[in-house]
């Protein structure tokens with residue numbers, strides 16, 4: 527039976543919005559994210575928007591859940607509760623790229639560097655000629671001078687990490703995840719990879735999420751630094767960093783870089799002692 531509502535009855539009070547609407551320009555929407563390990567909560571209802579075509583660096587105390595957050599968004603670790611949407615779509619309908627923390631274990635040792643880069647394209651059923659064209663495009667973009675017919679063990683660490691990044695970019699991801707991409711690189715290689723990531727980001731508009739334990743790396747590439755608290759983890763602060771791109775190494779002595787770095791460190795220290 528239909529319920530009759532008196533025409534002059536006061537309008538029912540609007541229920542409070544249960545879900546926080548996404549900020550304009552959002553690409554990835556995380557709502558009510560929960561994750562516990564062995565009964566100990568790590569995230570207990572995280573809400574976060576990742577802006578489209580921007581680089582967000584995740585920074586926070588040891589063990590606060592930086593990698594876990596990235597891995598949940600990338601679908602590598604299941605979530606206990608909540609919702610993660612990419613432009614309103616599920617992960618399965620989204621192309622992502624992932625660069626693992628340890629490049630030594632990330633490449634397939636039985637494939638040459640070139641075949642590693644081509645692997646995700648072949649898996650998608652792309653035709654051989656198209657695969658070749660895409661790999662050549664990446665070689666030009668990254669100005670590769672080393673021999674890609676070599677196997678990973680024959681390459682330097684920096685070369686292997688470059689191959690990992692090229693492989694992640696091969697299918698033209700909408701979102702790219704990088705877990706500590708500079709942690710095992712020397713300074714020269716760090717500068718090279720930083721430049722390349724910026725170039726790729728400017729050329730393609732890919733949304734990037736980067737975990738870093740190095741404060742300079744975290745700030746240098748970021749449009750936003752996402753500062754996390756200790757467990758149970760929440761957002762301590764989101765610090766914007768707006769210097770124009772491409773940013774060269776000189777940016778590291780720019781007053782705005784110095785200011786943002788100092789502020790980030792201050793929040794980090796506060797969280798460590800909390």
Ligand SMILES: Nc1ncnc2c1ncn2[C@@H]1O[C@H](COP(=O)(O)OP(=O)(O)OP(=O)(O)O)[C@@H](O)[C@H]1O
Nearest residue numbers: 563564568586587588589590591592593594595739
């Ligand atoms: N599979 C697991 N089982 C149990 N606990 C886990 C598991 N994975 C992560 N943890 C715990 O969850 C917390 C967050 O781990 P995570 O690796 O995400 O932290 P992190 O911020 O990336 O740390 P680091 O700074 O060391 O890289 C840690 O306390 C860790 O011990």
Ligand SMILES: [Mg+2]
Nearest residue numbers: 592593594737
């Ligand atoms: Mg980690």
